[in-house]
Amino acid sequence: MTTWSNFDLVRVCYYTSVVGDDSKVTGLKRRMSTITYRCRPEINSELTGQVVPIVFKKSAKNQKTRNVDIQIVIDIMRFALSDAIDLVYLASGDGDYLPLVSEVMRHGKQVYVAAFSSGLNAELTHSVDEFFNLDGVFFVPQGTNAS
DSSP states (O other), rough: OGGGSSSOOOEEEEEEESSOOHHHHHHHHHHTOOOOOEEEETTOOOOEEEOEEEEEESOOOOOOHHHHHHHHHHHHHHHTSSSOOOOEEEEEOOGGGGGHHHHHTTTOOOEEEOOOOOTTOOHHTTTEEEEEEEEHHOOOOOOOOOO
8 A cells, every 4th residue: 555655745735715804815825834744754854845725715604615626626637737747646535526536547647535434425435546544544443542
């Protein structure tokens, strides 16, 4: 099985939306851009990157916005159609991304998906090159003592 540290990350983008004015959006982007990640620390502890926040404004908390989904599709297809990447790592269990996954793979790119079982479209688990269930990473199974 592949581990998360087996590949070099080119970029980590975090897509979200927030209710508020432009200053709230800017403040969230600023805070999120302070988050960094380390890529392949076993090889080079200095190889780090900054998370790129992509934040959309929405008018109400219960309003569903498609801006995040649309931007993810645009960005992934832009990279998939270039030679800049070999692999797309999507952290989402949303079945709406199945056509995107299929098209990216048709263009010869590998697609890995990571998601929680809650809200996961089961079709994703066998439609990608590799699937990672995040439940075991973030949650302790019932009946297990967490020390």
